[in-house]
Amino acid sequence: DSGVTQTPKHLITATGQRVTLRCSPRSGDLSVYWYQQSLDQGLQFLIQYYNGEERAKGNILERFSAQQFPDLHSELNLSSLELGDSALYFCASSVSPRDMTRTEAFFGQGTRLTVV
């Protein structure tokens, strides 16, 4: 168990709909990252939040948005969904203020999104 919790594990929705994916980072981790894993694009970085603030953006579509709340959990919102948005979405966390020598990110189990 990585300590990173993602819900839901599976999500099936129709094109044009909006969904919200949730992530709870490891206790004390300040950074949350979102990644998309698809067959054709591999693992792509979407966005990072650090202690509530957006820190970096990757290949995130304008239809997608995210936020990190004061309790450090994060949500990824995907709207106007298209068939091509079907993928595995991972959340990862890192940077514990208690141990700044740790550099690795720990991943949740992912949310499998299927758009039909």
Place this chain on the structure above:
Amino acid sequence: AQTVTQSQPEMSVQEAETVTLSCTYDTSESDYYLFWYKQPPSRQMILVIRQEAYKQQNATENRFSVNFQKAAKSFSLKISDSQLGDAAMYFCAYRSALITQGGSEKLVFGKGTKLTVNP
């Protein structure tokens, strides 16, 4: 921008044998971290091993070790005494260590190598 290349889409190994997975990367930075992650059929991303670029000594974790060649920008993973549970996708990943203002600790991944372990 940094890139990571895994040139072997698939590899296979006999149980108890040794296998080496290749990874090369491109960066202009001098300080960074490299990782190998394992993704079994359960799809969980599991950290296997990490290497700090400033360390000359190759990292080892039990049956897993790396061959880090900084000048060649090569970072291969050796799995010794392969076990059936090692069957998975293996991803090589890069992370910058020079986090300037507005920078990110994001991971840049290769496309992965699917490892099959034959009994």
